[in-house]
Amino acid sequence: MAIVEVENLRKEYGGFAAVEGSTFSIERGEVFGVVGPNGAGKTTTLKMIAGLIEPTDGTATVAGYTPGEPAMQRRLGFLPEESPLYEEMTALEYLTFFADLYDVPSGVARERIDRTLDRLDLEHRTRRIGNMSKGMKRKVAIARALVNDPEVLIFDEPASGLDPLTTNYIIEFTRELSDEGKTIVFSAHNLFHVESICDRIAVMNHGRIVARGSVESIREAHGGTEYHVYATVDGSHALEGVLVDRENDLIRHVVGGMDDVETIRETVDAEGGRITDIQTKTPSLEEIFLEIASASDSEEDARSEPEAASDATTDRGEEAQT
Numbered sequence: 001m002a003i004v005e006v007e008n009l010r011k012e013y014g015g016f017a018a019v020e021g022s023t024f025s026i027e028r029g030e031v032f033g034v035v036g037p038n039g040a041g042k043t044t045t046l047k048m049i050a051g052l053i054e055p056t057d058g059t060a061t062v063a064g065y066t067p068g069e070p071a072m073q074r075r076l077g078f079l080p081e082e083s084p085l086y087e088e089m090t091a092l093e094y095l096t097f098f099a100d101l102y103d104v105p106s107g108v109a110r111e112r113i114d115r116t117l118d119r120l121d122l123e124h125r126t127r128r129i130g131n132m133s134k135g136m137k138r139k140v141a142i143a144r145a146l147v148n149d150p151e152v153l154i155f156d157e158p159a160s161g162l163d164p165l166t167t168n169y170i171i172e173f174t175r176e177l178s179d180e181g182k183t184i185v186f187s188a189h190n191l192f193h194v195e196s197i198c199d200r201i202a203v204m205n206h207g208r209i210v211a212r213g214s215v216e217s218i219r220e221a222h223g224g225t226e227y228h229v230y231a232t233v234d235g236s237h238a239l240e241g242v243l244v245d246r247e248n249d250l251i252r253h254v255v256g257g258m259d260d261v262e263t264i265r266e267t268v269d270a271e272g273g274r275i276t277d278i279q280t281k282t283p284s285l286e287e288i289f290l291e292i293a294s295a296s297d298s299e300e301d302a303r304s305e306p307e308a309a310s311d312a313t314t315d316r317g318e319e320a321q322t
Helices: 042-050 091-101 106-119 134-146 164-179 191-197 215-221 258-270 285-321
Strands: 002-013 016-027 031-035 057-062 076-079 152-156 183-187 200-205 208-213 226-231 243-247 250-255 275-281
Touching (some): 002 042, 002 183, 016 200, 016 208, 031 042, 031 191, 042 057, 042 076, 042 152, 042 183, 091 106, 091 134, 164 183, 164 191, 191 285, 200 215, 208 215, 208 285, 226 258, 250 258
Parallel strands (some): 031 183, 031 200, 152 183
Antiparallel strands (some): 002 057, 200 208, 226 250, 226 275, 243 250
16 A cells, blocks of 8 residues: 555746656555656655645645645654754754654653664764764764654665765665665665665656666666576577677677577587576666666757757747848
């Protein structure tokens, strides 16, 4: 059952569409990734879901509530990419203050805060936030997003600018939250993290969703799995469209399925040769992302060309009248 529903979400700034027609749903307990280049509309989309930005058009609901409703805010935790903190406060003072804003009873708040900071391995919780490292501050911001025990978490670049050790710690913590049944909307530039943690993803470019689904389904739609069969002789005679080349003293056959691999094997045997190796090649999410982004860039250029031609025609007409 979907806990987040986004329908034709659009945001304009002065006639420029930062987000255009975004539609997707997120199931309970799912980790849903939103990826794309800078300026793709990811953060704008997340902020509209969180109720921090009013959409120009379209709708979003979280647990059946409209963003901005108090009932929705109690069910949501939001971690922005840049998270200003009250640096004169200690971590405990800061988190207690936010728990009070959510009307969390003091005893429940203290137990929840201590448990979360223990899990995040934040020892110096009585130190002023202004004297903390960037990684420690990020952990405090994550704890703030959890202080109301939300059903849905929005993490916008949770590991942005952090060292590898702290980054891995936060990624592992995110996995733990998912295992506990939290629904997480996750945006990150590091596509390895996205691939390792997300159940499904939406790829954005130029404000539009240009691909959506599981990593495996997107991989299948954009290249799928290849099998590289190395043999001592050419075994491609019985198949069409097989990429064949020579690597050192071996013939490399590139095919797309196990049935083709078996055909290559039978043909090689019949030719008196032998198979020396079979390797499986799957494109990484980063390779797929670059392909999708490049294709959507070309489509965006094609959409803008008629407008440019129209402007040029208008200019020439004005010049003629002058």
